[in-house]
Amino acid sequence: MNLPLPHLLPDSVDVLVIGNGPVGASLVALLGRHGINTLVVDKVHDVLLLPRAIALDNEALRILQLAGLEEGAFEKIVIPEVRMHCPIVGQFGRANTRGSLDGHPKLVTFYQPDLERTLRDQCRHLDSVTSLGGFELLNLTQDAEGVDAELRAEDGSTRRIRARYLVGADGASSKARSLIGQDFRGRSYAEDWLIVDARGREQAAIDHVEFLCDHRRPTPHMPAPGGRERWEFMLKGGETREQMEDAEHIAKLLEKWVKPDQLEIERKAVYRFHARCCERFQNGRVFLVGDAAHITPPFVGQGLVAGLRDAANLAWKLAWVLKGRAAPGILDSYDQERRPHAREMIALAKLMGRMVMPGNAPTAMLVHGLMRLTHLIPPLRRHFEELDIKPKNIFKRGLFMPAGRGRRLRRGGLFPQGLVRQESGSIVLSDAALGDNLVLVGLGIDPRASLTAELCQQWERHGGSYLQVGLHGQKRRDTTPFVEDIGQTLLTSAPAGSLAVVRPDRIVMHEGDPAKARQLVQESLRLLGS
Structure with missing residues (x-):
């Protein structure tokens, strides 16, 4: 249910979730299915119409199924393949994303505001869940029994809430992360990109994902539901946000695909792509999920997927502890299981980024030429085309019994679905x-x-x-x-x-x-x- 007034905030809850984006809302839906008394707060009241995540894989769709979303709960486009093209050597890479795994398509694109609305609607039907907009986290302290969180309402007033556990799902600039001393450290892989979402392309949009790996201007391009298409243009040195977001400049960038009189821009924004990961996803009774814990460049479409994996891993463990079914010590396995895999996905995204963004023509010829040569070797071709390069979601340590090699059903891995x-x-x-x-x-x-x-x-x-x-x-x-x-x-x-x-x-x-x-x-x- 939605409560609009600050004075109606509860004094205490089992779990307080900061951030009601797709990862936070998924976590809340999963907690609600277990009947956990949960409050989720966000700075804003409504879903943001911003160009953010656009791709989900079969694992993400399976997690959304766990959260209660039926097959047709939100619109999707099934992607049959991903192509990588270089203007010097031609098409040098391809990923086969046809078919399904564990009951879901291998790759789809979606419209994030639709997914967020669907998740919020799902949470409204859960009696143990309360959702409130217009609140932000100011401070927190914790002891052996719980967390005291100070929230500020949009009218400037503050309230303190006692929670047995707090989860920061508040994005890349997470206040929760900062308050537990887990600010991102070290160098970041950082690149500025113009993201353009156009609509009204029902009859003209492509049906696959393509990466135009041009050293002069790398450009990923993909379709999305509702006759939408997305282009992402890497900024060159010296280019500014104002220049890139200018309507005439965007029309020129898109002229090879869309005539200016047919162009209907839905959103345009310059974003910086980062690759960051916390040292730990947990501090005592405070946990981090999604972009609050790790940020993945978009070149393998795993940013939101990684956050959904966090939510699925953490939700049931919190529920089991809160219901007295398990000891609090099992919560330590969240960081133990999720952080290594998140780091592996970031490393893969950085590798793919180097393929997408060659620094100059000689580098493009060398890297893309070598990739094209691998297609002459069937085992290597299958390794890339069938996505075997993608790190498997199989834990090395965590809340499972270790097993020797050769087991057909892997402990610490996903049970199949059919x-x-x-x-x-x-x-x-x-x-x-x-x-x-x-x-x-x-x-x-x-x-x-x-x-x-x-x-x-x-x-x-x-x-x-x-x-x-x-x-x-x-x-x-x-x-x-x-x-x-x-x-x-x-x-x-x-x-x-x-x-x-x-x-x-x-x-x-x-x-x-x-x-x-x-x-x-x-x-x-x-x-x-x-």
Whole structure:
């Protein structure tokens, strides 16, 4: 619900979220699904109409699914491929983004204000969530039991709120980050770019993403929903914001694509692309997510995606601690799991940036020429075209049982998603059948068969549930919740008769054969501090 008056702020909440952008709103929606008493505040009341994120991958769409957004909740354009073109050597790179992974397209573009409105609408239906605009964070102090936050309202008045935990989702200039001593340090990869969003291009817009890697003026170009297109022009030395945002100058930059009389500019702005990451995403009871914790250049479309991964990783851990299902120590695994992967994505974006932005013609000829030559070597071509260059979201350390190499189902990696048929006859993506719990999954077997009644009760007290996955056409023979694997995705992920413990963020916490069912449950409970 929305409360407009400062004096109606609650005195205390379980979680206070600073910032109601797409990452903050996603975190709030996930917390709300777990019934956590959450307040989210933002400086502004409405969604900002600014040229920001435009791309989402299958992992991001799966997280939004977890947050309650159905397949058609907001408009998207499915991108079949990404092309990289150099005026000297021609097309030198291509990424195949056709098809889907884990039930979602590999790559889509979207219109961020639509996504933000959809997320906010989702939060309005959650009784445990309160959303307020017109407030900013001034200061915070924390002790062993919680965080005291001082907020300033737009009328200048201040209020203090007690929260058990505070999350800074307040963007690249995060006040929360500054207050916990995690200001970005060291050198930043920084480049100024003019971003132009045009609309009214329903019949003329391209259907793919292209990077024009011209050393004179690199230009990424892509479509977006609503007949929109985006161009990003790198500024040359000496060019100013005023020059670049001039209407006549923009028309000249776009003349190879759009005639001036057909040009309908929706937004234009000069932005600086950075590559930064905090030393830690947590200080005591204060956490950082999204751009408050890390900033990724846009060349691999992973900026918002990384923030959504943060939200999914942190939300269920906060919920389990606040509900008494897990010890507070599990919260340390948030930084342990998320920071290394965020750094890997930043490094990849910087590498791609060097390909997009060659400094001169000889460098372009060398770099782009070598990339084109790799297409003559099938393994290298597949490595780039099938996006194997992208760091896998598989943790090295964290809240899961370590395992040796050679396991088909990776502990610390994502559990697959596919189409399943429920006992009601409805066909859904398997995450819907897993629900919001910590799930013991039996792949072809009843996961409860080897557990004692006492151990089942302990598992359920700590947020555990069960799911048996059977073959297409198979029917349930016991009382355990059951689905048919009609997409043949889940049963092929591990040897027949395997068990898996799947976290609410769909990370595999543990796995093994049914003879070790009791051990799997007990070790998973120990990970929770039980």
